[in-house]
């Protein structure tokens with residue numbers, strides 16, 4: 001039986017893409033999971049019920065909007081009240097917008113920073129007491145290669161992702177003796193709806209075709225010339241929650257096909 005069996009996890013932004021892959025991977029290890037994110041209510045309920053049926057764990061849905069600190073605190077309370085704790089917190093929810101900075105819509109800039117960075121402050125703040133009470137916890141922030149390097153036209157995203165790397169290191173220091181580790185995973189391009197959705201804007205911003213965006217912009221950065229897979233990111237998150245990773249904390253871990261080796 002997995003060493004994580006019976007633990008409780010929250011995965012933000014897990015109605016799609018990387019978060020959904022992580023939630024399913026942890027459920028397969030016997031972890032009770034709170035899923036969260038936006039989307040069609042019936043599709044989310046089907047996913048939630050499917051996780052319970054397929055993996056024999058408890059799975060709850062929190063509709064917390066990552067723009068609201070109060071709703072984030074309620075999401076953590078749901079896990080603690082229902083599962084008895086919140087052992088694993090994966091801050092994954094994120095959005096993107098691609099535009100030159102002098103044309104960047106103010107409200108997009110603000111939403112990106114709040115969802116990709118400020119939400120993690122609120123969730124960590126709410127979850128730490130439960131982790132400290134058990135003397136064990138794992139916090140994983142899904143950052144990005146853009147936590148380490150920049151790309152043009154992504155000012156808000158790059159700023160938020162660099163910010164979450166700093167948050168990761170700071171919290172790791174604060175809880176280092178409490179049995180809690182805090183790490184960031186920095187994927188390169190993973191084929192998910194988030195990547196697919198930014199193709200039209202990148203086509204417009206750079207005057208390129210879809211194929212040119214995929215090959216010359218996205219995979220241009222990635223020496224392997226392959227997208228990272230959701231399963232590979234989920235596998236790294238799982239490793240970080242295991243006993244072998246107990247001494248890994250404050251780490252900013254690349255999984256980017258060599259992108260940031262440039």
Ligand code: NAD
Pocket residue numbers: 012013014015016017018019036037038039064065066067092093094095115116142143144145186187188189190191192193194195
């Ligand atoms: P995605 O668009 O498939 O999923 C994003 C999730 O966040 C969805 O569940 C969505 O509902 C949720 N979300 C968005 N706004 C929200 C809000 N206000 N409140 C609650 N939930 C909200 O994206 P993805 O590619 O799976 O990205 C997941 C994370 O991985 C993001 O933080 C992203 O920055 C990061 N990332 C992705 C890639 C990539 O290439 N796909 C690369 C590096 C990092």
